[in-house]
Amino acid sequence: MIDGKCWRCDTDVEKKDIPQWFMKITDYADELLDELDNLDGWPDQVRTMQRNWIGRSQGVEVSFGIDGRDEKLNVFTTRPDTLMGVTYVAVAAEHPLAAEAAKKSDNVAAFIKECSKTDTAEASMETMEKKGIDTGLKAVHPITGDHVPVFIANFVLMGYGSGAVMAVPAHDQRDYEFATKYGLSINQVIEPANNEECDDSICNISKEAFTLKGKLINSGEFDGLTSEDAFEKIATYLESKNAGEKRTTYRLRDWGVSRQRYWGSPIPIINCDKCGEVAVPEKDLPVVLPEDIEFEGVGSPIKKMPEFYETTCPACGGKAERETDTFDTFMESSWYYARYASAGNDEAMLDERANYWLPVDQYVGGIEHAILHLLYARFFNKLMRDVGLTTNDEPFKNLLTQGMVLKDGTKMSKSKGNTVDPQGLIEQYGADTARLFMLFSAPPEQSLEWSDAGVEGASRFLKRLWRLAFDHVEAGRTVALDKNALNDAPKSIRRVTHETIAKVGDDIGRRFTFNTAIASVMELINALTKFKDDSEQGRAVMQESLQAIVLLLSPIVPHITHEIWKVLGNNSSLLDQDWPQVDESALVKDSLQIVVQVNGKLRSRIEVAASASKDEIEAAAVADENVMKFTDGKQVIKVIVVPGKLVNIVVR
RNA sequence: GGCGGUGUGGUGAAAUUGGUAUACACGAGGGAUUCAAAAUCCCUUUUCUUCGGAAGUGGCGGUUCGAGUCCGCCCACCGCUACCA
Numbered sequence: 081m082i083d084g085k086c087w088r089c090d091t092d093v094e095k096k097d098i099p100q101w102f103m104k105i106t107d108y109a110d111e112l113l114d115e116l117d118n119l120d121g122w123p124d125q126v127r128t129m130q131r132n133w134i135g136r137s138q139g140v141e142v143s144f145g146i147d148g149r150d151e152k153l154n155v156f157t158t159r160p161d162t163l164m165g166v167t168y169v170a171v172a173a174e175h176p177l178a179a180e181a182a183k184k185s186d187n188v189a190a191f192i193k194e195c196s197k198t199d200t201a202e203a204s205m206e207t208m209e210k211k212g213i214d215t216g217l218k219a220v221h222p223i224t225g226d227h228v229p230v231f232i233a234n235f236v237l238m239g240y241g242s243g244a245v246m247a248v249p250a251h252d253q254r255d256y257e258f259a260t261k262y263g264l265s266i267n268q269v270i271e272p273a274n275n276e277e278c279d280d281s282i283c284n285i286s287k288e289a290f291t292l293k294g295k296l297i298n299s300g301e302f303d304g305l306t307s308e309d310a311f312e313k314i315a316t317y318l319e320s321k322n323a324g325e326k327r328t329t330y331r332l333r334d335w336g337v338s339r340q341r342y343w344g345s346p347i348p349i350i351n352c353d354k355c356g357e358v359a360v361p362e363k364d365l366p367v368v369l370p371e372d373i374e375f376e377g378v379g380s381p382i383k384k385m386p387e388f389y390e391t392t393c394p395a396c397g398g399k400a401e402r403e404t405d406t407f408d409t410f411m412e413s414s415w416y417y418a419r420y421a422s423a424g425n426d427e428a429m430l431d432e433r434a435n436y437w438l439p440v441d442q443y444v445g446g447i448e449h450a451i452l453h454l455l456y457a458r459f460f461n462k463l464m465r466d467v468g469l470t471t472n473d474e475p476f477k478n479l480l481t482q483g484m485v486l487k488d489g490t491k492m493s494k495s496k497g498n499t500v501d502p503q504g505l506i507e508q509y510g511a512d513t514a515r516l517f518m519l520f521s522a523p524p525e526q527s528l529e530w531s532d533a534g535v536e537g538a539s540r541f542l543k544r545l546w547r548l549a550f551d552h553v554e555a556g557r558t559v560a561l562d563k564n565a566l567n568d569a570p571k572s573i574r575r576v577t578h579e580t581i582a583k584v585g586d587d588i589g590r591r592f593t594f595n596t597a598i599a600s601v602m603e604l605i606n607a608l609t610k611f612k613d614d615s616e617q618g619r620a621v622m623q624e625s626l627q628a629i630v631l632l633l634s635p636i637v638p639h640i641t642h643e644i645w646k647v648l649g650n651n652s653s654l655l656d657q658d659w660p661q662v663d664e665s666a667l668v669k670d671s672l673q674i675v676v677q678v679n680g681k682l683r684s685r686i687e688v689a690a691s692a693s694k695d696e697i698e699a700a701a702v703a704d705e706n707v708m709k710f711t712d713g714k715q716v717i718k719v720i721v722v723p724g725k726l727v728n729i730v731v732r
Numbered sequence: 733g734g735c736g737g738u739g740u741g742g743u744g745a746a747a748u749u750g751g752u753a754u755a756c757a758c759g760a761g762g763g764a765u766u767c768a769a770a771a772u773c774c775c776u777u778u779u780c781u782u783c784g785g786a787a788g789u790g791g792c793g794g795u796u797c798g799a800g801u802c803c804g805c806c807c808a809c810c811g812c813u814a815c816c817a
Contacts, residue, residue: 125736132735135816157817170817210815235815245817254815331816450736451812484811491811520757521744527737527810534744534758540772541757547772586748596746599756606756609773675752680798682752709784720797726751730797 100338101347101405105459109134109330112458121478123525126450133451135331140315142246142324144169145220146177147227153177153219156241156329160318161310162248164299165269167259169219170212170233172243178232181215188213188232195234210235210258222323223314224300233258241329249289256289270294273306335456337408342373342380344406352393352400361394367402380404413453414460417443417475430469443476447483447525448491454479480592483527492530500530512637513539519594519636542640545605545629549644552622557649561620563665570621573611577625578666580604584632585659594636601632623648628660675726676701678710694721701727 105112113134116127139158146153153169171177173195182189191213212233219230235254236245249259249266259266268285273294284290293307302310318324338347346367348360360367370388373381382388383404393400415429421437422430445453454476461475484491487498505514517538522528566574580600587597608625611618626648634641634654645654669690674697676684684706688697698721701707707729714731721727 129736129812133813137816139817155817159817235817237816240816247817252817254817329816447737448812486810523745526745528744531744537757543772591748593746593748595744596748596756599746602756673752677752677798680751680796685752718797720751722751726798728751728797 098340100336101349101403103335103337103459103463105335105456106330106332108459108462109136109332111462112332112455115458115474119474119479122476123479123481126447126454126479126481129450130455133332133455136328137331138326138328140311140318140324141242141327142318143222143322144246145222146230147218147220153230153244154242155244155246156327157246159248159251159307159311160314160324161293161296161302161305161307162251162269163223163246163314164296164302165248165250165267166221166228166246167249167265167267168229168231168247170231170236170245170247170258171215172236172238173232173234174238175232175236175243177215177217177230177244181217181232185216188215191232195232210254210261212258212262214262222318222321229264231258231262239333240331250285251289251291253289253291267298269296269298270307271297335408335410335459337411338405339408340380340383340405342369342375342382342406344409345369345412346382347403347405347407349403350391350393350400351403352396352398354398355393355395355400357403358393358395358400364394369406380406410453410456414456415464417457418461418464418470430464434469435471438470439472439474440476442478442480444480444482447481447527450481480524482524483522486527486529505532505535509535509539510639512640513542516542516598516637520598521595523593523595525592541602541605542637544609545633546640546644548605548608549626549630549647552619552626553647553649555614555619558619558623559616561624562617563663565617566621569611570613570618573607573621573625574663574666575669576604576607577621577628578662578664581628581632581660582662582667585662588635597632598636601629604629630654631657631660672724674701674724676704676707677726677728678707679730680728681710683707683710694723697721697723697727702729 113131113136116122116130119127137158139156140160141154141156142160142163143152143154153171155169157163173192178188178192182192191211210233212231215230215232217230218227220227231247235258236243247255247258247264248269249255249264250268251270256266258264266285268290270290270292271294272290272292296302296305296307296310299305299310302313305313315324315326319326346369348365348367350358350360352358370382370385373385375381376384389402389404391400391402392398417440418430418434418438421434422428425431457475461470462473464470465473486492487500490498492499502514502518505517509517513535517532517535520538521534563574580603583600584597587593587600604625608622611622613619613621626644627650630641630645630648631654634645634657642654645657671687672690672692674686674688675682676686684701684704686700686704688700692700698719701721702711702716702719711729711731717730717732719727719729
């Protein structure tokens with residue numbers, strides 16, 4: 081849409097009511113919300129976003145009377161404590177009262193028409209002018225019986241609450257601006273709880289609304305109550321007068337699943353004039369989308385295909401029409417993970433195999449799905465559970481949300497045409513280099529501006545590994561490793577090797593930080609490159625290390641590691657190998673380097689025996705020559721010793 | 733406006749539980765090798781410095797023996813969302 085017109089044919093765009101199918105996700109709002117607390121394998125960020133999206137809020141539905149009529153006008157408020165400050169009521173342009181007023185006034189009708197053209201989904205909403213028009217009707221305050229005007233306002237949403245709001249200009253900034261514009265009264269009913277604090281900077285009703293909670297004033301019998309107490313008292317009072325009740329509302333709306341397009345699963349419903357909407361009987365499922373169709377550019381072709389939509393009603397056998405809307409594609413993505421576990425079953429959606437595999441241990445998806453897809457999938461899982469198809473409450477135990485790959489500062493996408501084809505990289509450097517390079521550039525959660533700067537480094541690294549392995553193998557076969565026959569240099573290489581095995585296992589298996597996993601293998605290879613030891617045991621250590629590197633890198637660069645595995649003299653297939661085991665005995669250190677700080681500043685490093693006690697470490701630190709330069713002539717106040725890490729000497 | 737995120741060298745980034753800031757790599761500079769080049773290898777590469785050190789992770793403050801990490805306020809950028817009563 082461009083400037084309120086269709087981008088394709090330039091006709092005016094307007095809001096229209098059309099009958100559509102919805103999934104009643106709001107019935108599951110509480111469970112979807114409450115269970116977020118148990119999803120500890122999910123990132124907090126995603127849980128918070130879902131919480132806010134569901135947006136549960138506690139409030140009161142208040143019934144206003146309408147002057148001269150029997151019917152009531154219901155509004156929802158989270159601030160019943162401000163009820164005595166209501167000076168008008170506003171309804172949405174789509175509200176029945178608005179339609180009614182339009183019949184009596186051309187101005188009102190024109191205003192509603194204008195509202196129907198404004199686009200509610202555009203960023204322009206932010207700056208959109210708050211506009212309204214008086215319906216001429218008067219609402220009757222449920223407590224005071226005062227008459228207040230009923231306005232139609234362009235900022236009231238028909239889809240939230242009851243499509244009508246009570247306006248308290250003194251305590252809501254939006255109401256305040258609207259009241260100022262249309263000359264409506266502003267009555268203060270809340271003041272700051274502590275009067276001392278009530279200076280102009282906090283509460284000055286002549287300048288702007290006071291939106292904080294506080295203490296009630298000008299509220300008759302409710303004067304002096306705190307906002308919190310008044311919430312309860314006023315709610316109870318309204319309930320006793322049958323003029324309102326406590327209510328919970330959600331920001332979450334029901335899920336509209338109808339699409340007026342061809343591509344999608346047909347909604348399996350038959351519309352019968354006599355019986356209404358009738359579900360397609362199970363024996364006739366699935367309804368298959370016809371493929372012999374012609375596109376005419378506008379509209380879905382199946383809406384013009386009698387051979388598709390003409391049918392008989394399963395209930396009465398009379399003439400009926402098949403639904404021609406298709407499902408939102410989120411429908412299928414909401415349960416495919418379960419269907420994978422029931423592959424080949426053409427009798428049912430799912431079978432018992434789904435329960436064996438579900439929930440998904442580790443789900444991976446883009447952060448852009450943090451709300452919609454992940455909420456729909458959770459909802460659908462609960463639906464399947466409630467009809468007995470599955471038994472688990474939640475579909476995804478652990479969730480990793482990938483960042484997006486950006487190009488020129490925005491999300492890479494087909495529609496924007498700013499995609500990068502990895503084929504060029506693959507042709508120039510090979511698939512292994514392309515994979516290594518991409519995984520090395522950043523951790524997966526992070527968004528990344530695409531750039532191929534640095535791909536040379538990945539290529540160089542693989543060449544070095546290749547050369548290292550070949551040079552090693554060319555010198556002949558190695559003997560069995562004897563762990564106890566090693567002197568310092570090979571021993572230290574073994575230690576680094578096993579430290580690397582431990583780190584890569586943790587990085588890939590737990591943290592999913594492939595970039596740091598690769599970096600630590602690079603460090604190991606740097607160490608091996610410097611390691612020159614042609615002795616039998618030296619070469620045996622080299623062999624062990626190279627084997628480990630090949631295994632550690634095999635998920636990342638499968639092709640080159642497959643080759644090197646064979647070159648290293650293995651007859652077995654790399655694919656059949658277990659993940660390398662950490663040899664704990666290789667990790668043992670005889671001595672440790674300890675950092676010594678004076679007043680938190682790094683002054684020296686000392687080498688101490690791994691078995692040294694706290695006192696021994698402290699004594700060695702205090703006696704260090706470099707340290708003494710900074711402690712000389714000063715009084716030592718305390719010494720903090722963190723075993724294995726550092727000593728901090730505090731002096732004055 | 734709301735919600736979420738990010739901010740560290742020239743660049744991509746690392747620092748996992750409050751404990752050595754800048755690992756690993758790119759780029760750049762210098763050198764070796766070469767008739768020359770490519771490739772490869774080695775060295776240097778946060779800033780300032782009186783060469784002892786000093787400062788330093790967007791800014792200002794705080795907690796702590798010790799803060800990139802925790803707390804408060806602020807700034808900038810990115811993403812999602814759109815007046816939620």
